[in-house]
Amino acid sequence: xxxxxxxxxxxxxxxxxxxxxxxxxxxxxxxxxxxxxxxxxxxxxxxxxxxxxxxxxxxxxxxxxxxxxxxxxxxxxxxxxxxxxxxxxxxxxxxxxxxxxxxxxxxxxxxxxxxxxxxxxxxxxxxxxxxxxxxxxxxxxxxxxxxxxxxxxxxxxxxxxxxxxxxxxxxxxxxxxxxxxxxxxxxxxxxxxxxxxxxxxxxxxxxxxxxxxxxxxxxxxxxxxxxxxxxxxxxxxxxxxxxxxxxxxxxxxxxxxxxxxxxxxxxxxxxxxxxxxxxxxxxxxxxxxxxxxxxxxxxxxxxxxxxxxxxxxxxxxxxxxxxxxxxxxxxxxxxxxxxxxxxxxxxxxxxxxxxxxxxxxxxxxxxxxxxxxxxxxxxxxxxxx
Numbered sequence: 001x002x003x004x005x006x007x008x009x010x011x012x013x014x015x016x017x018x019x020x021x022x023x024x025x026x027x028x029x030x031x032x033x034x035x036x037x038x039x040x041x042x043x044x045x046x047x048x049x050x051x052x053x054x055x056x057x058x059x060x061x062x063x064x065x066x067x068x069x070x071x072x073x074x075x076x077x078x079x080x081x082x083x084x085x086x087x088x089x090x091x092x093x094x095x096x097x098x099x100x101x102x103x104x105x106x107x108x109x110x111x112x113x114x115x116x117x118x119x120x121x122x123x124x125x126x127x128x129x130x131x132x133x134x135x136x137x138x139x140x141x142x143x144x145x146x147x148x149x150x151x152x153x154x155x156x157x158x159x160x161x162x163x164x165x166x167x168x169x170x171x172x173x174x175x176x177x178x179x180x181x182x183x184x185x186x187x188x189x190x191x192x193x194x195x196x197x198x199x200x201x202x203x204x205x206x207x208x209x210x211x212x213x214x215x216x217x218x219x220x221x222x223x224x225x226x227x228x229x230x231x232x233x234x235x236x237x238x239x240x241x242x243x244x245x246x247x248x249x250x251x252x253x254x255x256x257x258x259x260x261x262x263x264x265x266x267x268x269x270x271x272x273x274x275x276x277x278x279x280x281x282x283x284x285x286x287x288x289x290x291x292x293x294x295x296x297x298x299x300x301x302x303x304x305x306x307x308x309x310x311x312x313x314x315x316x317x318x319x320x321x322x323x324x325x326x327x328x329x330x331x332x333x334x335x336x337x338x339x340x341x342x343x344x345x346x347x348x349x350x351x352x353x354x355x356x357x358x359x360x361x362x363x364x365x366x367x368x369x370x371x372x373x374x375x376x377x378x379x380x381x382x383x384x385x
Contacts, residue, residue, distance in 0.1 A: 041351055042359045043317075045310050045343040048291045048334060056282040056326065057227065059218035059264070063277040066213035066267065069184055071097065075105075075177040076201035080193055087191050090212070091182040097206055098193055102178040109171040116168050119161040126154035186210045189275070214273040216246060216266040216281060222255055225262045227285055234266045236281035238273055245269050248283065282326075291340060292331040298324065299349040308352050310343040310360065317345055319354040 082099040085091060130150040133142045180193075186208045193205040216236045220228065234246040250265040264283065273279070299306040305324045308317040320342075325333030338344070345352065352358070 041348055041356070042361050043345045043348055044361045046294075046297070046346050047343060048293050048338060048340055049331075050289050050340065051292050051331070052287050053290045053292075053326070053328060053333065054233075054282075054284040055286045055288050056284050057220065057224050058280070058282050059220050059224070060278070060280045061216055061218040061263070063214055063216050063268070063273045063275055063279055065189065065209040065275050066215050067210045068189065069186070069208040069210055070204050071180060071183060071206040071208060072202055072204045073100065073177070073180065073199045074201060075100070075174055076203075077198060078102075078104075078178060079198045080195055080205075083191075083193055083195050085188055085191075085206070087188055089188045091186065091188065091208070093182055093184050095182045096179055097182055097188075098180040100178040100180070100199070102175055105171070105175040105178055109168070109175050112164070112168045112171045116161070116164040119157065119164040123154070123157040123161045126150070126157040130154045180205055182208060184208065184210045185212075187212050209275070214268050214275060215249060216268055216273070216279055218264045218266060218281065218283065219259075219261045220264055220283075221261055225251065225255070225264070228264055228283055233284045234281055235284070236266065236268060236273070236279050238279050239277055242272055244272055246281075290325070290333045291338070292333055293338075293344060294346065295327065295330055295332050296347040297344050297349065298322075298332055306349070307338065308345040308349045308356075309338075310345070310358070314360065315357055317352050317354075317356050317358050319352075 078100040080098055081101050083097075084099075085095075085097050091097065130147075130153075133147050133150045136142050137144075137147055188206055189209045190207040191205070192203075193199075199205065216234070218234075228248060228251055230248050230251060232248045234248060236244045236246055238244060246266040246268040248264060249267040252262040252264065255262045266281070266283070293307065297307055299308070304321050307320050307322055309320050310316075311318050320337055322337035323335040325335045327333075345358070
């Protein structure tokens with residue numbers, strides 16, 4: 001009986017132990033399917049292009065008149081009786097701008113004309129006396145001394161007439177100076193003349209921008225100055241965004257002792273610029289081959305410029321930080337950080353991250369966009385999945 005109980009207990013223990021071992025033994029796991037990362041973006045890719053671009057120098061400066069002419073009064077103590085132009089008026093050389101009181105000058109001119117007529121009459125009388133005296137000199141009716149007196153009188157009257165005519169010219173000049181005229185073609189930039197004001201000699205009345213020519217005075221350092229020559233082309237961007245073509249007219253031979261910079265004078269074409277504008281621009285030194293990408297391929301982020309290139313596996317994109325240079329016609333110069341044969345995501349890089357899985361669009365999927373991407377043209381299309 002005792003043995004039976006012992007066997008029963010042993011059998012129960014074995015059963016419990018087997019159950020415990022069965023629970024603790026891990027079951028065979030099911031075979032896991034490989035995880036395929038989801039595609040983030042369908043993109044088109046292109047390769048950087050080498051393009052011949054001008055070698056340029058960037059500079060800033062202000063616009064100013066090519067030359068300003070000061071127009072003032074040449075005679076004094078006369079009142080302004082008429083003003084015919086104002087600031088902004090376009091004028092021609094010799095055009096009447098203002099008129100001064102001319103009553104006194106006119107009277108002086110008439111008085112001098114009378115003096116000239118009197119001197120001419122005196123000379124004619126002296127010439128007639130000298131002629132008659134010469135006719136009778138041989139008969140002894142006129143002494144040699146008297147003949148000499150006639151000659152001296154004729155010479156004095158001739159000199160008096162010349163002096164009177166010179167004074168007449170002076171009076172005519174004084175009268176003409178009551179007419180204030182433009183010294184050249186151009187546009188009036190300032191006017192100090194006031195109607196009724198009595199002006200003195202050398203008083204400034206107007207300022208004139210000669211021939212309406214405006215130039216850009218660009219500031220450059222010594223290193224840049226050594227590369228700039230007269231005749232080089234320039235492109236100036238005005239405050240309104242308009243781009244004006246120009247040409248280097250003059251290069252300053254010295255640098256400022258206070259700023260260490262020199263002035264390059266660039267003549268601007270057209271009449272869109274006005275004096276006093278602050279403008280930026282570029283001076284073209286020559287041409288050279290540069291590596292470029294479309295601006296759509298650039299991803300500005302945290303003060304740097306990134307692009308995304310396709311890895312060798314053709315399914316993932318890697319981020320590359322590049323140094324961007326000049327921008328021109330929708331493209332950007334890549335100074336460093338990218339090789340010529342790299343396959344760059346053409347657009348939509350802002351939606352990617354380093355290592356993101358992408359799908360490259362084929363020509364049949366994107367039509368002309370895919371063909372352009374295959375040929376390296378910056379016509380791109382990205383579709384979010």
